[in-house]
Amino acid sequence: MGGLLTEAFLSSLLTGAIVAAVPILLAGLGEQMSEKAGVLNVGIEGMMLMGAYMGFLVAFQTSSLWLGFLGGIVGGLLTALVMAILCVRMGLNQIVIGIGLTLGAEGLTALLHHFQFSRTYPRLPAPERLDIPGLTDLPVIGASLFGRHPIVYVALLAVVVLALLYRRTNLGMTLRAAGERPAALDVAGGNVVGIRLAAVLFTGAMAGLGGAYLANIAAGLFIPFMTGGAGFIGIVLAMLARGRPLWVLIGALIFGAALSLTTALQVAGSTVPTEVIQMLPFAAVMLVLVLFGRRAKLPSALAVSYERGAR
């Protein structure tokens, strides 16, 4: 543990924090959209995993990371489509179906991976990076903050776009109405089911992209069950952010740091069992929930399916 505070260690810690933050940021932003519209999306873990698998498969076959990301989005969208039809269109219990989708995606991706690659785990080549001249050469923060794959900047841009969407546009208000007072939105001529369908599909796309990032950039390979709760952390971020995309970003960075500390401590040769270190992010989530759980603000019609004229 001698050289814990060297420049290399700090730099890798920061890099790790950002790499770990991006998937949960994307998942959290997606979950936030569907929670705003009144759908609690427990299936997001499955959507991420499906995105990770499809994203990896496409990137591996075409050797194009961008097509891989597209594949990840499609994988997440397909899983979300099942959720949208069953929970929004048919009004089935969102939690039961969400658990079902997560279990199903876990099983299906593990099965497909087994029949495709057997017990081998092929790797993708290292991703290209977007170097910003000057900034990338700064010590410690340079390479970690400014030498990332372009998708990282897409994720950051999404924070800004979503914040504007929620605060400045009619669509943002319609989304909130669908989650708070769906009956009122219906009376006002809005399409509750339509807006919720769109929100769930958006969640799937974001989660799929996050999963593809996890497989293609963060890990460079696909391992069954690799999301390991990242989607659930996304749900927590969305719950605690009280509808603000910026808070999802802040939360994602904090948990990203906890996740990367996990890897950094292992690299530094700590003698503590890996399990203790792996507990850190989940312990951080629990701590935040204990401290701020009461302040979590959830839409009043969350997880209640809408049917016109029902009591």
Added chain:
Amino acid sequence: MVDDATPAAENPDAEAARAAPMAWRGSLRRFVTLTAGPIVAAFLLSAVILFLVGVNPWTYYGYILERSLFSGLGLEQTATRMAPLLFLCASLIVAFRAGIWNLGTDGQFLLGAVVAAATAPLLVGTLPGWGVLLAGFAVALVAGALWSIVPALLKAYQGVNEIITTLMMSFLGVLLASTLVKLAFRDPATTVPQTRTLPVDDRLPRLFDTSISSGLIWGLIAVLAVHLMMTRTAFGMKLRMVGANPSAASHAGLSVPLLTMATFALSAGFAGLSGASEILGVAGNVRADWNPAYGLMVIPLVFLARFHGVGSIVLVFFYSALLIGSESAARRLGVPQDFTLVLVASLLICLGLGEYIDYRKQKQER
């Protein structure tokens, strides 16, 4: 399941009352749409997936049946495997009927298993055989219940959604269990990190001349006791009131926070007992990387049985057979055991579709 978020809202009693005046044809139709149909559909859907990955579904299902139900040893293994699953059913029936989503049974299960494995072998010799087993179950019960105390407090007094807190505690519990095995309860005599082993003679006795562990009996008793408690006693009635409508329960003078805490303690306690039943009955010790992850898989069974004890027992029997068969098929036919996840997921989805069809039908009739 349609149109409500709390599990307790689908009160089987109320459903039964609505269904009572219907002719037997009506109840047959409901049985087909709500129970038999979804099961058949789930197997068909999974068969399609098997076919797509290049496995003959007929051979696979046939092998599972032959291995788990049509062979003496397989049947005994199936019966033995039922014990932990039954305790988990008891855990979920309490929680779901009281409107609590305890999704953290995996962590509670493993911690129960680890403390039971840590305690029981040390007591051999100082306590009589039944005392050792009783102590093992008792510490597992306490460990499971303790692990739910943070989600319980947060839910009861702060209104924090228990789905997330129990899931997070489950991840933590699984990791903690493994850490405990490595750091605190490790058997110094072995190279693989695992706890001390409870000698076979000191485990739960076997039934008659078979290899079936008597944990099965205790599991059956647990499910039936929970079922009777929830449906026939005043305490169960109170828990169900809290589940159906917390504010109404509060107005009726019930202490909703205390009853919520009691629900968590009972549910998590049974999950702990489940872990102990596997250790004290079958395995004898816990290896650091052991996690059967039964918790989430039992949920569809309990839903399919509409939170009914006897129904759950029947479904657990078939699910247990599926587990035994698929474990064997993983070795012999090369189909990974993850396939059971696909089957369980299909079951949940088909179950939901069945509910939807039934709901539509009932609405038409009204």
